[in-house]
Amino acid sequence: MASGSPSNASPETGAPAATSLRRHRSFLLLAAEQAASSVGRQVTALALPLLAITELKAGPFGASALMALTYVPGIVLSPYIGVAVDRARLRMMLALLTAFQVLVIGSVPLAFVWDALTWLHLFAVAGVSGALTATISVALQSALPRVIRREQLMAANSVMTGARTAGMIGGPALGGVLIGITDPASALLVECVAYALGVLLFLGLPAALNTPAVADAAGGSRMEALREGLAVLRRETLLHRQAIAAAGLNLGGGASGALFILYATQELALSPWQLGTVYTAYSVAMGVGVLIATPIAKALGLGRTTQWCAAGAAGALFLIPAASLGLAFPILLLYEVLFGLLATVWIIAMTTARQLVTPTHLLGRVNAFLQAVLTSTLPIGALVGGALAAWAGIVPVLIGAAAVALSGAVSLWFPHRLHTQVDRATAAEPSSAPA
CATH class of the missing domain: 1.20.1250.20 (MFS general substrate transporter like domains)
Incomplete structure (x- = not known):
C-alpha cells in the first residue's frame, strides 16, 4: 500500500470505510x-x-x-x-x-x-x-x-x-x-x-x-530486482523468522505426515473408522481455526498470535509418538484437533503480518520466496523421515520430527519481545521506497 493513501479507503478501489x-x-x-x-x-x-x-x-x-x-x-x-x-x-x-x-x-x-x-x-x-x-x-x-x-x-x-x-x-x-x-x-x-x-x-x-x-516495470535487471526482495527479507526480522519457522514446521510436519498412516495402522492398530474419524477431526478443526483466527488476533495481537500458534502446532506433533504409550485413538484425535486449529490460525496470521509489513511493490518477491520455502521443505521432510524410519524406527523419527518443528517455531520468540515489534510494524504503513 502506498504511504500516501488515505487511511479510510483502499488505494485500488477507493472503497469507503463502511464497506464490509x-x-x-x-x-x-x-x-x-x-x-x-x-x-x-x-x-x-x-x-x-x-x-x-x-x-x-x-x-x-x-x-x-x-x-x-x-x-x-x-x-x-x-x-x-x-x-x-x-x-x-x-x-x-x-x-x-x-x-x-x-x-x-x-x-x-x-x-x-x-x-x-x-x-x-x-x-x-x-x-x-x-x-x-x-x-x-x-x-x-x-x-x-x-x-x-x-x-x-x-x-x-x-x-x-x-x-x-x-x-x-x-x-x-x-x-x-x-x-x-x-x-x-x-x-x-x-x-x-x-x-x-x-x-x-x-x-x-x-x-x-x-x-x-x-x-518502472520495464527498468532494472531481474538480478537487481531479486536483490531488492532479498534485502527486505534480511532487514525485516518478522519475514526471515517466518521463513525459519515455516521451514521447521514443514520439515517436521512432512516427516510426521509421511509416516502417519503406516504408524497408525500397523503400530497402533487403528481401525479404518478410527482413522477416518481422526482425519475428519482435522478438517473440522481447520474450519474452526478459520472462524476464530480474527478474534484471536484482535485479542492477542498478530505478534503473539504467530508466536503462540506456531509453538502450539509444533508442540502438538509430540502427541503422535505419545500415542504409542496407550490411549492411541483419543490422543491422535486430540493431536488432529490441536494441530488443525493452531496451524490454521498461524498460517492466517503469518500471511496477514507478511502482507502488512512488506512494501506493496515487493509483495510478489517476498510471497514467492516464502511459498518456495513452504513447498520445498514438506517433501524433503517426508523423504528424510521415511529414510530415517527404515533405519531407526518410526517412533524415534516422530519424536525428532516434532523437535525440528518446535525448534523452528521457537525462532519466532527471538529477539526478545519480537511480538511488540511485529505489532508496531503491522500497525504502520509499509514504506514504498526501494530497499
Whole structure:
C-alpha cells in the first residue's frame, strides 16, 4: 500500500470505510475463485495419479514422480515468479494464466479420447500446471492487499483460507464420485470448468490492478530486482523468522505426515473408522481455526498470535509418538484437533503480518520466496523421515520430527519481545521506497 493513501479507503478501489467484506465486490470475486479452483485442484490431485496408474500402469516411482513434478517447477522458478508478479498487470496476468490452465488440464481428457495419452504428456501437464498454480498463488497473495483495506486483511485471509478448506474437504469426495461414474480423464473436466469460471471472476476485478506494483516495470535487471526482495527479507526480522519457522514446521510436519498412516495402522492398530474419524477431526478443526483466527488476533495481537500458534502446532506433533504409550485413538484425535486449529490460525496470521509489513511493490518477491520455502521443505521432510524410519524406527523419527518443528517455531520468540515489534510494524504503513 502506498504511504500516501488515505487511511479510510483502499488505494485500488477507493472503497469507503463502511464497506464490509460481505459487500466488497472485488474480495467476493477472489473468494469465489478460491473456492472453485480448490475443488478443481482436489479432483485433479485424485484423478491424475489414478489415470497414470490405470492407463499407463504406473508403479510407486511413477506416481511419486508425477506428484513431485507439480511442486518442483514452482520451487525452482519462485525467484522469477516473484519478479514477474511485482512487474505484471495483475488482473490480466491472473486471467491469462488461469485460461492457460484450462488448455493444459483439458489436453489430458482430449488425449485420452484419442488414445494418445503418454507419460511425457502427463509429466508435461503436471509440471506446467504446477508452475502456473504457483504463479497464480503468489499473484493472489499480492493482489489481496491492493483491493481491501489494511484493517480487513486478517478477516479476508480467514475467509480465503476457509474457501480453500471447503474445496479441500469437498473436492476429494466429488472426485471419487465422478471417477466412479465416468473415468479419471473425464473427471479432470471439473478443473477445466473451475478455471474457466476463475477467468471470468478475475476479469471482474478492478482495472486498477492492471497497474504494475513496480512503477518502472520495464527498468532494472531481474538480478537487481531479486536483490531488492532479498534485502527486505534480511532487514525485516518478522519475514526471515517466518521463513525459519515455516521451514521447521514443514520439515517436521512432512516427516510426521509421511509416516502417519503406516504408524497408525500397523503400530497402533487403528481401525479404518478410527482413522477416518481422526482425519475428519482435522478438517473440522481447520474450519474452526478459520472462524476464530480474527478474534484471536484482535485479542492477542498478530505478534503473539504467530508466536503462540506456531509453538502450539509444533508442540502438538509430540502427541503422535505419545500415542504409542496407550490411549492411541483419543490422543491422535486430540493431536488432529490441536494441530488443525493452531496451524490454521498461524498460517492466517503469518500471511496477514507478511502482507502488512512488506512494501506493496515487493509483495510478489517476498510471497514467492516464502511459498518456495513452504513447498520445498514438506517433501524433503517426508523423504528424510521415511529414510530415517527404515533405519531407526518410526517412533524415534516422530519424536525428532516434532523437535525440528518446535525448534523452528521457537525462532519466532527471538529477539526478545519480537511480538511488540511485529505489532508496531503491522500497525504502520509499509514504506514504498526501494530497499
